[in-house]
Each structure stands twice: as C-alpha cells, then as structure tokens.
Amino acid sequence: MIKLTILGTSGSAPTKERNLSGMALQFDGNLFLFDCGEGTQRQMFKYGLNISKLKAIFITHMHGDHVIGIAGLARTLSLYKRTAPLTIFVPHGFEENAKMLIKFDNATFTYEIIVKGVKGGNILSGDGFEIRAFALRHSVMDYGYIFKESDKWHFMKQKCKELGVKGDMFKKLEKMKQIALGKKTVRFKDVTTFELGKKIVYATDTRPSKSTVKAAEGADVLLHESTYDDAMAKLAKERMHSTSGEAAKVAKDAKVKKLILFHFSTRYKNTEELLKDAKSVFPESYLANDGMQIDI
Numbered sequence: 001m002i003k004l005t006i007l008g009t010s011g012s013a014p015t016k017e018r019n020l021s022g023m024a025l026q027f028d029g030n031l032f033l034f035d036c037g038e039g040t041q042r043q044m045f046k047y048g049l050n051i052s053k054l055k056a057i058f059i060t061h062m063h064g065d066h067v068i069g070i071a072g073l074a075r076t077l078s079l080y081k082r083t084a085p086l087t088i089f090v091p092h093g094f095e096e097n098a099k100m101l102i103k104f105d106n107a108t109f110t111y112e113i114i115v116k117g118v119k120g121g122n123i124l125s126g127d128g129f130e131i132r133a134f135a136l137r138h139s140v141m142d143y144g145y146i147f148k149e150s151d152k153w154h155f156m157k158q159k160c161k162e163l164g165v166k167g168d169m170f171k172k173l174e175k176m177k178q179i180a181l182g183k184k185t186v187r188f189k190d191v192t193t194f195e196l197g198k199k200i201v202y203a204t205d206t207r208p209s210k211s212t213v214k215a216a217e218g219a220d221v222l223l224h225e226s227t228y229d230d231a232m233a234k235l236a237k238e239r240m241h242s243t244s245g246e247a248a249k250v251a252k253d254a255k256v257k258k259l260i261l262f263h264f265s266t267r268y269k270n271t272e273e274l275l276k277d278a279k280s281v282f283p284e285s286y287l288a289n290d291g292m293q294i295d296i
C-alpha cells in the first residue's frame with residue numbers, strides 16, 4: 001500500500017493553518033519526501049512519520065518555500081545519529097546552492113549527504129517502484145515527480161489448482177510462459193491476472209502544461225498546485241502558477257482518478273471558491289489540508 005501525507009499546502013509563506021509545500025510518500029518501509037519547505041520536519045513529527053525511515057528527498061525547484069526546510073531536517077537527522085547516506089535530488093545546476101543551504105555554517109553530519117542534479121527521466125528505481133522526473137513550467141527550472149509502483153502479475157490460485165499447477169511449475173511458467181502438463185498446455189496468461197501498479201504525480205509550481213498531462217496520464221492521484229482561483233487567471237499567468245480550474249483541466253486531460261489541489265495563495269482564508277472552479281471542470285477534485293492522509 002502507498003500512503004501519502006500532505007505536510008504543507010501554502011504557497012510562498014506559511015499561515016496559521018498551513019505550512020509550506022511538502023508531501024511524504026510511504027511505500028514498503030520506505031519514506032520519500034517531495035519538497036521540503038520551512039518547518040517540514042516538525043510537520044513530519046506532528047503527523048506521525050518516522051524521519052529515520054527517510055530514504056530520499058526530491059526538490060521540485062529552488063524557490064525558498066520548497067527547499068529551505070532541508071537545512072533543519074539535515075541537522076535533526078544528525079542529532080538522531082543517522083548513518084545511512086541521504087540523497088537529495090534538485091534540478092540540475094542547483095547542486096551547489098543546495099549544498100550551501102545545508103552546510104552554510106560548516107556543520108558536520110553523522111551521515112553522508114549526496115546532492116544529485118535532476119534532468120528528467122528515471123532518477124530512482126527500487127524494489128517494486130520507480131521515480132521519474134518531468135519538466136514543469138515555472139519562472140525557474142522546475143521538475144515534477146512521478147512515483148510508479150511496478151505492474152504485477154498474480155497467479156489465480158483456484159485456476160492453478162484446477163489445472164494442477166504446483167511446486168516449481170510456477171517458476172517455469174513465469175520463465176517459459178507455457179508448460180506442458182500431461183496432454184495439456186498451460187499458458188502463463190491463462191492462469192494469471194495483471195495488476196497495474198499505482199501512480200502518483202506531484203506537480204508544483206507550474207503553469208498548466210502538456211508535459212504534466214503526459215506525465216499524469218491515468219494517475220491514481222495527481223497533486224497539482226492551485227495558487228489562485230479562476231478569477232485571477234491573469235496573475236496566475238504572470239507569476240507562472242495555475243488557477244484551480246487550470247489544474248482541473250490538466251487532471252481531466254490526463255484522465256487521472258483523483259486531483260488534489262494545494263499550494264494556495266495566502267490571500268485565501270476560505271479555499272472553497274477554488275474547489276468550486278475545479279469541480280466544474282473535473283468532479284474528482286479535492287482540496288488538500290495539512291495532515292491530510294491518503295491511502296492508495
């Protein structure tokens with residue numbers, strides 16, 4: 001199972017109710033962090049995440065509201081005596097900026113911090129998953145991330161029993177795609193079901209874009225920024241952000257199952273207006289709140 005925890009939903013500056021951008025993704029004992037706005041580590045404690053499980057951090061872009069939190073988090077991990085290396089992915093060309101942000105005071109750490117530049121495509125693969133990056137459209141270089149669980153085949157227990165498939169026949173079937181069983185031939189595709197791996201896409205900050213539509217195609221969840229409501233479309237365009245209606249159009253075009261809106265301008269005390277705009281385009285739209293958890 002994949003569990004998402006939304007750690008921050010405010011754009012540019014925090015508010016009393018909302019922290020800056022951050023999303024934790026838990027999968028099979030791994031904890032991945034997407035963006036790390038100021039105060040993210042405290043949000044992780046608050047919402048019950050074990051920071052020692054942190055495997056990697058993926059930064060979308062180097063605007064402060066998405067990255068300043070790595071300085072504090074890196075220090076706390078050291079206080080916790082972390083020894084496993086930690087990889088932080090940032091848009092390529094900004095590796096030194098990230099290192100400077102973490103090590104500005106020449107602090108020493110109990111573990112190695114590896115900063116890697118992202119240029120799109122596959123950036124991390126592991127047991128049962130893959131993480132890819134794709135270009136967003138913002139005022140600085142910016143990458144969105146796709147978490148994709150591997151597709152899986154399952155043997156249908158009853159069917160296998162009926163046909164007499166047992167023991168090492170399963171391995172043979174997987175390898176040979178068919179086996180002879182007495183006078184019969186049993187084919188792999190006749191005794192298995194196919195399960196598509198889940199897909200989660202994280203896109204902020206950005207104008208609506210074709211590359212996001214492509215990246216999010218058929219996703220189970222798309223987290224898309226929604227800095228403004230539709231009445232502020234002009235400002236959204238000028239500042240290279242999206243309105244909620246524009247985010248919803250991306251979700252609709254990509255045929256995602258669920259759209260979660262976040263990164264709201266601090267001007268909104270009430271975000272219901274943004275939801276209304278989005279739902280009129282894509283009914284499966286939801287507003288994120290800090291601490292929101294989604295099981296996929």
Ligand SMILES: [Zn+2]
Pocket residue numbers: 011012063065066205263
């Ligand atoms: Zn931002």
Ligand SMILES: [Zn+2]
Pocket residue numbers: 061063138205
């Ligand atoms: Zn930004």
